[in-house]
Amino acid sequence: MSKVDIGYVTERVRAVINEITKYFVGDEEILLKILASIIAGGHILIEDVPGTGKTFLSKMLAKVLGLRFSRIQFTPDLLPSDIIGTKVWRPDKGSFELVLGPIFANFVLADEVNRAPPKVQSALLEAMQEGQITIEGETIKLPQPFIVVATQNPIELEGTYPLPEAQLDRFMIRIRLGYPKDEVELLKRRISWRSNDPTPQVRTVLSGDELLMIRNFVESNVVVSDDVMKYVVSFNVIRRDPRVLAGPSPRGLMALMSMGRAMAVIDGRDYVIPDDIKRVIIETLGHRIVLKPEVALEGVSGEDIVREYVEKIPIPR
Numbered sequence: 001m002s003k004v005d006i007g008y009v010t011e012r013v014r015a016v017i018n019e020i021t022k023y024f025v026g027d028e029e030i031l032l033k034i035l036a037s038i039i040a041g042g043h044i045l046i047e048d049v050p051g052t053g054k055t056f057l058s059k060m061l062a063k064v065l066g067l068r069f070s071r072i073q074f075t076p077d078l079l080p081s082d083i084i085g086t087k088v089w090r091p092d093k094g095s096f097e098l099v100l101g102p103i104f105a106n107f108v109l110a111d112e113v114n115r116a117p118p119k120v121q122s123a124l125l126e127a128m129q130e131g132q133i134t135i136e137g138e139t140i141k142l143p144q145p146f147i148v149v150a151t152q153n154p155i156e157l158e159g160t161y162p163l164p165e166a167q168l169d170r171f172m173i174r175i176r177l178g179y180p181k182d183e184v185e186l187l188k189r190r191i192s193w194r195s196n197d198p199t200p201q202v203r204t205v206l207s208g209d210e211l212l213m214i215r216n217f218v219e220s221n222v223v224v225s226d227d228v229m230k231y232v233v234s235f236n237v238i239r240r241d242p243r244v245l246a247g248p249s250p251r252g253l254m255a256l257m258s259m260g261r262a263m264a265v266i267d268g269r270d271y272v273i274p275d276d277i278k279r280v281i282i283e284t285l286g287h288r289i290v291l292k293p294e295v296a297l298e299g300v301s302g303e304d305i306v307r308e309y310v311e312k313i314p315i316p317r
Helices: 006-020 028-039 054-064 080-084 118-130 183-192 208-221 226-240 250-266 274-288 293-297 302-312
Strands: 043-047 069-073 085-090 095-100 107-111 132-135 138-141 147-152 171-175 244-246
Touching: 006 028, 006 054, 006 208, 006 250, 028 043, 028 054, 028 171, 028 208, 028 250, 028 274, 043 054, 054 069, 054 107, 054 147, 080 085, 080 118, 080 132, 085 132, 095 138, 118 132, 118 147, 171 250, 171 274, 208 250, 226 244, 226 250, 226 274, 226 302, 250 274, 274 302
Parallel strands: 043 147, 043 171, 069 107, 107 147
Antiparallel strands: 085 095, 132 138
16 A cells, blocks of 8 residues: 555545546536545535435445445434344344444445434434444444435425434535536436446545545644634634524534645645635535524525625635
8 A cells, every 4th residue: 555645645536536527427626525524534414406416426435435335215214223223132042133234334325314303313423423323222333434425405395304403513514516517418428337227337446444544644744824723713703693593613613624634635735725724614614504593584594604704704824
C-alpha cells in the first residue's frame, strides 16, 4: 500500500470521481462534498424527490470505495430489531444466539429514513453517534469505517416521522442531487453499461483500510489557523438571529471545520483556507438551523439564513 500523503489523497479522490462519473450524470461538486464528508468521518442525508439517483449513487460509492454495502428500506412497521438484530433462542443448543442485523456493514443506505417510527430512529441514532449498537443490554461495536447515507423525500410527507433535531445534527451534511443538467447524456451512459442490472459494474479503486488511513492522515496533518477557526466560530452569531429558535451547535461548528479540512486535502493542501469553509457551509449548517414557526411558514429555510451570514461575516485575510 502506498504511503499516504497529499498527492496520494488527491489522486485517489480523482480516481473515485472518474469511476463514478462514467455512469452518474450530476454535479461533480456534489460528489466532492459527499467524498469530503466520508473522509471527515461523517454521515450524509440526501433529500430529494424520487428518481434522482440517490440509491444508484449510494451503491456505486460503496462499490468504488470497496465497502460492504447494506440497504435498509425504512417503513412504518419497522422494528429496531429489524435493523440492529436480536437474540434468538436455539433449542438444540439450549442457549440464545446473537443474530446481527443489516446495520452491520461499512456503508449503510437508510432509504426513506423518515418513514420509520421514533424507536427505530433512536436505534439508528446510537449507531451513527457511538459506532455501536445495544442488543438486550449487550453493546456491540460496528465495523469501521461505518457510513450512513440516509435518504428522504421532501414532498411525500403523509405517514412520515420528521427527523428530530438531535438526529439531524448527527448528519455531517444534508445535500440535494437535483435533476441532471444533461439528460440525453444520462440516457447515453445508461445504454453504455449494456446490462439489465440496475447498477453498472464499476471498478473498486479504494478499500476500507485505505479510507481509514486517509482519515488518520487528515486528522494528523491538515492545519487550521487561528484566523480560520475564528471564522468558523463567527457563525455562532446565527443563534442570536431573531428568526431562529436554535442555531448551529458546537457539534455543527466542529463538523464545519472537519469538512473544511477534508476539502483542503482534496484540493491538494495541508492547510485550510476560508474558501474551503465557504464551499461546504450551506450543506453543513443549513439543516442545523431551527426556525421559528412563523418564519418557516413564510418559506424561509435554514440554508437561506446561512447564506445571509456568509455574505455578512468578513473573511479573514
